[in-house]
Amino acid sequence: MKKNFFVVLLVAVLVVCLSGAVASYAEDALPDIEAEGSFYDDGTPEVYVTLVNNSGWTFRGIWMRPSSNTLWQARDRFVSDGRSMTLGNGQNVLLCPNSASRHGVRYWDIRIDYGKGKKKEIRNIDVFNVDEIDIGPNFRVSYQR
Secondary structure, eight states, X not given: OHHHHHHHHHHHHHHHHHHHXXXXXXXXXXXXXXXXXXXXXXXXXXXXXXXXXXXXSOBOEEEEEXXXXXXXXXXXXXXXXXXXOOBOTTOEEEEOOSSGGGTTOOEEEEEEEOSTTOEEEEEEEETTTOSEEEEOGGGOEEEEO
């Protein structure tokens, strides 16, 4: 009786060990895949928008944030050499937020400081369908695809 018990136990241990080896082999054989809509999904557009200044003013500060955010924060401001980015009349700049939230976010706001406390905001820009934003005289905004 003891002999049969040990034989059954040995067979059970072998079955468990072999099934674990087969399972780990099967896992190694599977290709790496990512979940649909994951952070690194190649189909998710990133935010790149060209801002063109034809307003007649020099932009002394430029911010960009997802439209779902309610407050402007320091991290939303574009800087160059530790200072606010400036953009002279007739110049343009490619804006790409330095935030992980840029992946897959469709609607964005841009805020422009054009001196002496004057600011202009452009809200709900559909960056999936806009490549260029032209700020004209009187801050008239036009979009290009």
